[in-house]
Amino acid sequence: MGKRVSLKDIADKVEVSTALVSYVMNGQEKEKRVSTEMVRKIWEVAKELNYRPDYIAQSLRKGSTNTIGLIVADIANPFFSYIARVVEDETGKYGYTAVFGSSDERSDKFESVINTFLNRRVDGVIIVPAEGTKNYVNDLVKKNFPTVLLDRSFEEINANYVGLDNYGASFDAVTHLVHHGYKRIGMISFKSSLMHMKERVNGYLEAMKSNNLERHIWLQEISRKTLKHEIKKIFTNFVSGKEQVECMLFANNEISVASFYCIQEKKIKIPDELSIIGFDGGEAFDFFYNPVTYIKQPIDLMVKESVRMLIDQINGSSEISQVILKSELIKRRSCCF
Amino acid sequence: MGKRVSLKDIADKVEVSTALVSYVMNGQEKEKRVSTEMVRKIWEVAKELNYRPDYIAQSLRKGSTNTIGLIVADIANPFFSYIARVVEDETGKYGYTAVFGSSDERSDKFESVINTFLNRRVDGVIIVPAEGTKNYVNDLVKKNFPTVLLDRSFEEINANYVGLDNYGASFDAVTHLVHHGYKRIGMISFKSSLMHMKERVNGYLEAMKSNNLERHIWLQEISRKTLKHEIKKIFTNFVSGKEQVECMLFANNEISVASFYCIQEKKIKIPDELSIIGFDGGEAFDFFYNPVTYIKQPIDLMVKESVRMLIDQINGSSEISQVILKSELIKRRSCCF
DNA sequence: AAAGTATGCTTAATCGTTTAAATTGCCAAT
DNA sequence: ATTGGCAATTTAAACGATTAAGCATACTTT
Known part of the structure; x- marks a missing residue:
């Protein structure tokens, strides 16, 4: 050569x-x-x-690579690949290149990816943290390494964070359902120590309580590892009439899509036999035989904000801020029609 | 810090x-x-x-970065984000890190991304080439820079390439339709100088001819820039009865998804009023109200092969090979039922 | 004429590694 | 006594850039 x-x-x-x-x-x-x-x-x-x-030589000499790392759960998941795309465009505007990695929601993979990033001397990272990575992330933050948490955060960590008002999103969705006459509103979520998941559940629970529907609370907290299996069980029970629930709120797009497959297979009629509503959206939501109502996150805004915050940090700012954005309910035929 | x-x-x-x-x-x-x-x-x-x-220092000294670049059309497109995911995993096995970039099917962006890759001294690239990048790619290949073309190739360029038997895929799909009694089979594709697109069209045309259906050839070659507009026009004409076509073959997933939106909007009954069949698959195909028959590419295999070929080249092999893989027709309710 | 200053360029250190070649002691063999 | 060999370590150049500091030369000032 x-x-x-x-x-x-x-x-x-x-x-x-x-x-x-x-x-x-x-x-x-x-x-x-x-x-x-x-x-x-x-x-x-x-x-x-x-x-x-030669950027490598420049980087060595200058001590900065003009590169930022993005770590998500799975780059093949449309929610994250869209984030990646916006990150790519947005960092480009600032003259930075983005590198990506998937954690598969596993703390060991998360650490291995981020260690690679650090060894490659990225100037900063945007992180969608996985379960069990709190200490690792905390170390980064304490070391003052430019870091922005995206989509998810931890309690007790004072880090830059951009995310959704997850509590409000669930709360408002449930309230909206109640106004349309639903009573038996259920939720399927992941067992998780991550804030965003907890908040989504809390929003649901509090909305049920404040509408005097405590007796109808129906919460299935399942494990990601056995997702398909547990979802299947839930809908098998539903079909056999064991579950008294009129509407289900799915806590994220993984749960939503897994449920869609099950609903399709079992030919459950939406919204006649069951109403559904999910988080995030995507093609699956658009083309489900009755388009699915969902809680839309302002991804563009979230990413823009997180990139801006990261670049600020890289440029020396030590201001820490949490930006909480509002979701929008996209109403379609899967419920309230 | x-x-x-x-x-x-x-x-x-x-x-x-x-x-x-x-x-x-x-x-x-x-x-x-x-x-x-x-x-x-x-x-x-x-x-x-x-x-x-410090990988940067190591890279400078060793003259290699253990990084490979992947350039696709759009990392947010499920087809490509899945490719990216497999590339990430596969390169990891060889101790390499992958960096990604989107060309948006524009030659200028393509060049800018790949120039960045080269300045960052990636050891090799896996490329899904965009329209009008033939000369650029040819230069790379001639310079002996480790390169593998994925999914698409050019005529007259002797480069490593992994892709689908696109001609055969279209040909077989049309033949399959013919066997089920369809005569008025149409195709919507992109106007493109890229081989894979041409081959898909050729496969369609030849299959029509060899089944004596030349008079029923109905080919819409549209421009990517005006995709939505042209698709809309096509289906408006279809609804008004101007188009005599029983079944449409969509040449890729962009065209498919755009068509799905239009079909949904115009409430065209699939497969009663129109049968459809597309390339690539994805959630949109699965959840369209009647699941859509599609030509499935063996992406895992394609990527594994291309990564292997690239690493071989990086390790000094100068063997050039073209690997053509077979597609599989996933039959569902959108046609032939 | 001496001093100051503007111009245009070079020198050399530095970033964090790798690695061929040199060095130093030490012990054994001639 | 000299040579050779081995073990353990050091020296120093190299990768390709950046950049503070230095050095001539010519041109103004007083």
């Missing part, structure tokens, strides 16, 4: 020092008083040799 | 040279005859200081 062209190659050809070439390449010809004629010559040769700066 | 720990910090503390520490860190204690006692001490201090090698 053709050898790379370095500053030295240009310097040799023009018969000057590499310093001078560097100044010109970086547009410092004014400050460093390089003669007009020399600037011309150097650019000419640089173009002739098709010079490309 | 806490200063990084370097080899020198360990060396200073143990009072030896950095070379010795480097040998130990790289497991070369045998070859370099480092004393057992010294090995112990160095590891002890390394752990105490929590030493992490």
Whole structure:
């Protein structure tokens, strides 16, 4: 493979020092008083040799890579791949490149990915933390490593965070259902120590209570590892009439999609036999035979804000802030019609 | 932020040279005859200081970054995000990290992304080429830069390539339809100079011809830029009875999904009024009110193969090969029922 | 004429590694 | 006594950039 062209190659050809070439390449010809004629010559040769700066060498010298890491649960999940896309575009605007990694919701993979990022000297990270990564994340934050938590956070960690008002989202959704006459409103969520999940559940519970529907609370907290199996069990019971529930709220898109498959298979009529409402949206929600009502997160806004916060930190700001955004209920035929 | 720990910090503390520490860190204690006692001490201090090698420095010195670049059309598109996920896992197995970029099917963005990759000194690239990038890709290949084309290729370029038997996929799909009694079979595809698109169209055309259905050829080659608008026009005409077509083959998932939205909106009955069949699959295909028959690409296999080929090249192999894989027709209710 | 200053360029250290080659002691063999 | 060999370690260059500091030379000032 053709050898790379370095500053030295240009310097040799023009018969000057590499310093001078560097100044010109970086547009410092004014400050460093390089003669007009020399600037011309150097650019000419640089173009002739098709010079490309070596970012690796620049990074080593400058101590920064102009790279930020994004770690999500699974880049193949539409929710996260959309986030990735916006991160890519947004960081690009600031002259940064984004690198991605999937944690699979496992703390060991999470750590391995983030260690790789750190070894590669990313300037900062945007993290959708996985279960059990609290201490690791806390260490990062304490070390003052530029970090922004996205979508999920931990209690007792004072970190930059951008996320949804999850409590309010659930609360409002349930309230909306109640206003449409539903009483037996249930929820399927993950057993999780992560704040966002807890808040979604709390919003549901509190909304039920404040509407005097405590006796109708129907909460299935399932484990991610046995997702499909547990969902299947729930709907088998539902079909056999064991579960008295008119409407189900799905706590995220994984649960939603798994439920959709089950509902489709068991030919449960939506919304006649059961109303449903989920988080996040996506193609599955749009094309389910009756489009599914969902709680829409302002992903673009969330990502823009988190990138901005991260870049601020990288540039030295030590201000810590939590940004909580409002969701929007997209009403469709799967309930309240 | 806490200063990084370097080899020198360990060396200073143990009072030896950095070379010795480097040998130990790289497991070369045998070859370099480092004393057992010294090995112990160095590891002890390394752990105490929590030493992490600086990949940037290593890369500069070694001339390789252990990174490969993947460039797709849009990381938010489920087809590509799934590819990205498999690439991430697969490269990980070889000790490589993957970086991603989206071209948005634009040659200028494509070049800008790949230039960034090259400046960052990725060891190789897996490319889903965009329209109009043939010359650029050709240059890479000619320079012997490790490159694998995925999903799409160009004529007259002798590059490593992994893709589908697109001609056969279309041909077989149409043949299958013919066997089920369809005659007026149409296709919607993109106007494109890219091989995979042309082949899909050719497969359709040839299958029509060899079944004596030439008179029923109905081919809409639309432009990606005006996708939604043109799709809308097509279905408006269809509804008004202007188009005599019983079944439509969608040339990729973008066209499919755009069509699904239109079909849903216009309440066209599938498969009663129109049968449909698409490429790629995904949640949209699964949840469309009648699940959509589609041509399934063996993505896992394709990616595994392309990563393997790329790593081979990086390791010095100069063998060039084209791997063409077979698709599978996933039959569902949107046609032939 | 001496001193000051503006101009245009070079020198050399530095970032954190890797690694070929050199060095130092020590012991055994001639 | 000299040589050779081995074990254990050090030295120093290299990767490709950046950048503070230094050094001529020429041009103004007083």
